[in-house]
Amino acid sequence: MTSLVGHFIHGEHVAPQDGNLIDIHNPSTGAVCGQVEMASSALVQKAIDSAKAAYPAWRATPPAKRAQVMFRLKVLLEQHSDKICELISEEHGKVLHDAKGELQRGIENVEFACGMPQLLKGEHSKDVGPGIDAWSEFQPLGVVTGITPFNFPAMVPLWMWPSAIMCGNTFVLKPSEKDPSSALYIAALAAEAGLPPGVLNVVNGDKAAVDHLLEDPTIQAVSFVGSTPVAEAIYQKASANGKRCQALGGAKNHAIVMPDADVDNVVNALMGAAFGSCGERCMALSVVLAVGDEMGDTLRDRLSAQIETLKVGAGNDNSNDMGPLISAQHFDTVSGFIDSGVSQEADLVNDGRKLSVEGFEEGYFLGATLFDKVKPHMEIYQKEIFGPVLVMLRVPDMQTALELINEHEYGNGTCIFTRDGEAARFFIDQVQVGMVGVNVPLPVPVSYHSFGGWKRSLFGDLHAYGPDSVRFYTRRKAITQRWPSTNLREGSQFSFPSN
Amino acid sequence: MTSLVGHFIHGEHVAPQDGNLIDIHNPSTGAVCGQVEMASSALVQKAIDSAKAAYPAWRATPPAKRAQVMFRLKVLLEQHSDKICELISEEHGKVLHDAKGELQRGIENVEFACGMPQLLKGEHSKDVGPGIDAWSEFQPLGVVTGITPFNFPAMVPLWMWPSAIMCGNTFVLKPSEKDPSSALYIAALAAEAGLPPGVLNVVNGDKAAVDHLLEDPTIQAVSFVGSTPVAEAIYQKASANGKRCQALGGAKNHAIVMPDADVDNVVNALMGAAFGSCGERCMALSVVLAVGDEMGDTLRDRLSAQIETLKVGAGNDNSNDMGPLISAQHFDTVSGFIDSGVSQEADLVNDGRKLSVEGFEEGYFLGATLFDKVKPHMEIYQKEIFGPVLVMLRVPDMQTALELINEHEYGNGTCIFTRDGEAARFFIDQVQVGMVGVNVPLPVPVSYHSFGGWKRSLFGDLHAYGPDSVRFYTRRKAITQRWPSTNLREGSQFSFPSN
């Protein structure tokens, strides 16, 4: 039985109405598992209008009272986590334990949002001049929007709207049309947690819906996560329309493995960071820079052997390590990258194209792939593949490794494996990347820090979630106040009269 | 049926063991409703030992994981609020709706504690010198203790231990022996929420238990709330023993009523702030300074009339406005203050001594009492009464009012009623009091600010709960780090050798 996926507007599910439906596929089976409506312009407008109508009352609700919704939502998300993870796994394909990890990270953003009364504090200065005080208030923007990708259908929306609405904004979310159900499900939980109608709205749609959101004058800010070309286009359009925007794009995350690194650790870390979620993560480690040939040979052998033991299969079987890619189209793209690597004469150690999963022959499965002796000019090094393809380059020393990273177009995440304090400190200081790990392969900041890359991995001034999100979703209002002298205080006219 | 109240040590209730029991009275009936054991020195030591044993593992638990206990505790406190409020009302006497308010404020401190991962952040400076970094960490103290008063048996402990343990400390709580049950009940909920055994221990006891806690070298810090003489003694003893201490004492909170104030507001505000919880609050407004005789006459008439309509009775009847005093002894003390006022020729407008509550003739009920034309030298002005006695002084102008407040021994809370911006700002600036209200009669800071009086209302540097509690329950550790140059990074020995 396939589901029919609509929208969530003004606190209620809105079933598909006008028939512009597209299919949702289960990537593990290739079968259609649902249909989702692409919202008409009128429907997008309805969501915006709902958010606009809800804004004044929500803005006037004290932050500590808003937080009560978040506290309840955390409980509901934990109670319904199995259901949410099933939705994620069915539509996205990732294995249930991976979906669980995604949801857990999302819940941590809800926890962070619970602390907003503390985070919204402004700065107060007594006596900026004689008898003059000044302070700042961080006030909500109004109606804001989030446009989110397929790869973390539950988590990335939770990076955005909990913080946004806790700041007093109201929200229109447009999730990925490939796996929209978990975000809708969570929106309904938020309503159950007491969120007033209109504070959070979800519309499914395509580029027309996005354009409507980017052009509507009510929308004050846009948060986007996706590929770099789209991120850049959205940033430019939103900026041109006078909207605040943060647009997170693609990545090519390098790990430097120093000669003193603990090889067992490194291999385990790389396996998870390269092939977890089938490599469809903007924080996936997709490049290994082995310092020295000895380390290169060791890693090649160890990784290759580990890849052989990797269990690939359907997302709903928790014994699997890795599930399918998101779509047939994306399968072709990633396979094409492997072809390109071969044709450019990279050394293909493990070839994922050969994989077939028994009983799931129509699923979009591609096996874990390892290239060695990759060169910087090759397409598989230059481009973001977004699949289970790990490329290794061999470098003579750390300086060479650092230069490769700094010259690459992207600057999202990176990592060094070493035991040496000085190497780590030098790396942290010099690397032109926004999120840096030391012996941590996926340096995704925890929810009370902020997430963001550098260079062409992020367009905008402020990073996602955490403290930066408070600044992104608020405007500073600066107040300067003095009171003129008044007879009231001196008060002679009020002193005991008639005596 | 009376209860037998013991302790809570290492995650378990510890029933009375050695027979040193004292009675707990229900102040509404005067009847004994339970007995509580005064812990032996051995038992206090057992609690300290439990906390000490639990410390290393708890300190090493990441703050975000500690916070999960607080999130669950909030839910449990809300689920069990009726039961907790019954325990408060039975042993303390306050009306159920008042107990609910107390508990709510306590829960807000748990909410604040949920945000501790953000609040524990240290300061990081790159390049304090060439290649040298420095940062600070706010580390837990170890085992700390809280000694709490009868008047807020649930809330004041929640001011202390949630913040303390979220900072990584373990805790020994000694509640008031007059109404110990709610604190014990909540400790059991914390265990149910997942708090590891020994992180929070509760011992009931008398001065011997307190002395043990103040002398034991394991105890690193003491939080106390009670009367000023005891607070001062505890502060001196704890300080002499090298412990960090914050000791909150008594109060005499004045309200200035300016001639432009909204009288309806003022009368409503004063009734609640003076007589709520029978005046047994360190934030009770117990002095009115009426500016001008016109305001004095008006307030006298309006307050007197309102007092006549006040419904006084048993705590478990939610239709009552005010319950009994805590004990027969305290009833005598407060009545004695009224006698003193009369003998010093203050103008007794409403006399609470006449009250008798039908069916509760043995309860410790004293009616709301109003004195007018009180003079500064009178005992009822100088001393903290801690009962339902409101004294009014008439002053010719605000300056006189301000001087009275600033010359008084206490400096806990105060309030001005006015519509005038300048009067309010001047008052805020000049008044020597720690918590200031503008048209807010009980200016108790919300949980994400901090609570503390000035002058002899607080001994110590840092205030209770909120951001100050994070500093109180942690020590700053300052790290300065550089790494010597190393061959590893330059890495020549790993480069492709001459071939």
Add this chain to the structure above:
Amino acid sequence: MTSLVGHFIHGEHVAPQDGNLIDIHNPSTGAVCGQVEMASSALVQKAIDSAKAAYPAWRATPPAKRAQVMFRLKVLLEQHSDKICELISEEHGKVLHDAKGELQRGIENVEFACGMPQLLKGEHSKDVGPGIDAWSEFQPLGVVTGITPFNFPAMVPLWMWPSAIMCGNTFVLKPSEKDPSSALYIAALAAEAGLPPGVLNVVNGDKAAVDHLLEDPTIQAVSFVGSTPVAEAIYQKASANGKRCQALGGAKNHAIVMPDADVDNVVNALMGAAFGSCGERCMALSVVLAVGDEMGDTLRDRLSAQIETLKVGAGNDNSNDMGPLISAQHFDTVSGFIDSGVSQEADLVNDGRKLSVEGFEEGYFLGATLFDKVKPHMEIYQKEIFGPVLVMLRVPDMQTALELINEHEYGNGTCIFTRDGEAARFFIDQVQVGMVGVNVPLPVPVSYHSFGGWKRSLFGDLHAYGPDSVRFYTRRKAITQRWPSTNLREGSQFSFPSN
């Protein structure tokens, strides 16, 4: 004798070279007082290259050492203030005491920059997971640029580059070609204070220079202050080119005068705020909203009388209250607005067009102008005039006044005059304006707060100077670190062997 104004690149003055000179006029006399070269593209590139070359060493200089330059610069600015103010007054026309005020505000930004070691602190979290620490560093962007307007030729550059370079960036400043000399003079003082060559460069130029800066890939961020159409264009272009941008535009600042306001205060405040610096300030108060006809009549009479006494004349005569407009062209524009007001039937109370200053007949002097009974549809209400023209509207109540402000295109500054706490608080809360004064006519935040308007008065996320500037001129780098277990610490191999 007229001066020949060039540039300041790599720590040295660069004299005009290729002959593309434009005239600088003294607005008080209308005479040419100098010529300034419009930089060729090659010269702009040279400035960028100089900044790029200086960047690595400057970035590696510890912030506390960078601050020594700022400390010395403050001293030099104070020592040379007369000279700087002469340059300002000669080229801009503002009276010397007004130039002094401008410079003082600029120096305050240098003082703020001295405190940068404290402001650059990142957030450090111990134990974000077991044995894992995380922290953020706020790192410089690289080479950044500032494009500044004629109206505060010394102050606005000082809003930008001291903060930018203290964050570790290097800078290219393009001042207004109408009054470039004071910014150049100050750049030379910075070099004298010890700023290494290339850290601050100044190029004079026109749109070609600006375009070069906006297109050059080295430039990481753009700060702009000017008119709204240009601000918007620059924001869009910089954003499209992947640069961080904050672009401050125009204003139409309203003052609400409540019936309880202190009229003496109000009139004095309005005179200064409307006509100071000839109204050529983005924080000038150009609209009065008189609440009630009584207040309207009073203000009309009082303002009109004050305007009659205003002393208008040359900038170098300190006895004058107001100097000339910046240029003949701008004189025509402002005069045209007055014509428009008359033609749209606003009530012209004082007509500045009649003014002639004896001995300065060629100066660009326009007298203070007051319109009463202006209506919202009129051009003189809709548009920013940027001249000594004050328009008064009469409104029945505060709500009407508030709606006018909130519906206006601009949202830079605003002010309320009242004695009433509630009116002020409601105004602060509801008004859609970035900088709000309560009885403060020009609510320019002090240097340790931040400056920024809302709506079409500012494009960008972060405000100018103060704490926001630290965020604008830095990128967050998030580090997550763990160390693998190592034999070194356990250290058995180092223990006293078998003896």
Add this chain to the structure above:
Amino acid sequence: MTSLVGHFIHGEHVAPQDGNLIDIHNPSTGAVCGQVEMASSALVQKAIDSAKAAYPAWRATPPAKRAQVMFRLKVLLEQHSDKICELISEEHGKVLHDAKGELQRGIENVEFACGMPQLLKGEHSKDVGPGIDAWSEFQPLGVVTGITPFNFPAMVPLWMWPSAIMCGNTFVLKPSEKDPSSALYIAALAAEAGLPPGVLNVVNGDKAAVDHLLEDPTIQAVSFVGSTPVAEAIYQKASANGKRCQALGGAKNHAIVMPDADVDNVVNALMGAAFGSCGERCMALSVVLAVGDEMGDTLRDRLSAQIETLKVGAGNDNSNDMGPLISAQHFDTVSGFIDSGVSQEADLVNDGRKLSVEGFEEGYFLGATLFDKVKPHMEIYQKEIFGPVLVMLRVPDMQTALELINEHEYGNGTCIFTRDGEAARFFIDQVQVGMVGVNVPLPVPVSYHSFGGWKRSLFGDLHAYGPDSVRFYTRRKAITQRWPSTNLREGSQFSFPSN
């Protein structure tokens, strides 16, 4: 020619008056170089009264205006640094270059104080309830005092009073009677910088003066630096008298040298940290824990050889590495410790007792001394020596080293020398010491962090200078404000009346 040293009260030098003079010795020569008056009780009171009188106006001076004094003071300190260092060197004995370093660190505290407008910001929360705002102000305490030691006669006072007065307090400083002149000289410079009379007062005196300060009810807070027994006594007395107190005491700072440490670095670092300023620093490294006998042997050889080359001599000869001890009495104490080490059978490698400095035979010179194979029970390990005596213990592993440090009475500073990230992180985490260095031998925090030890090295909640000093020298005032609804805003009565 000897000087006659008095006091500095109400902006003026006060010459000795009543004849209670004690000698000041030049430690390099042993000669009397001056006499200083021990203030009578009346004189101490005069200083307190001066500070009290100056308080209201100084408190009302805007922080940014107060900061102007600090900016000017920094310039004056730099201009007069030679003179100040001469005074330090003459009375204390330290070599001029060491005095220069001390003064430099002191000046950095003045720089920090310049940033106080930013640091004094309170926390502002809009809408803590419906229409209710809350904020905190950090207000000065009133008159505070500082009691400072001989070993940093210029720097330690500058830790205290610049921050204290920038917070709005006024100050009474009691420097060490052994070397009072530099503090007095600097106080005069502060007056020259524009500090109003009475804001900073300096009284010289003995225990009677200290007792007066600790007992006087005007004094609100006490900062002390000295030995632990005195620190403890002062903390207890101040606390008993209701004063806020921070009292910094002694130290025994250990360095762990790991087997992977860079020996050249270590030896250089230890020489400076152990023998700089003749070991009379509370941050001196006085214990080396060599991990492994190989490192122990190496360090013994290398240190011993370096000690032989150390140049010891008069403070005014900049070619010297180390000067004399402070007094003949202290010389005997330190020599006695060496005797004790010998008698307890520690291995005396270099014996400083043999030293004689030609031409300065009466100076209090003691040579650099090294003990090897010291055991934990020995007095030279247990006690703070405060002289040029370095003791080395040999330990089998890091864990043993860590336990030694954590079991020691003191917890001021410590350091690890290693190249290993994990060892450093484990050390930082586990060590019970307030200031921790990684390859930094003297981990004195920079001025914008804070200084403080743990255990018996500091009594009090808050550390010295830096951000903690702002909290120490201020009280939190928490304001909660709402405004009652008022006719003014709704304003119907002001609307166009009957026409």
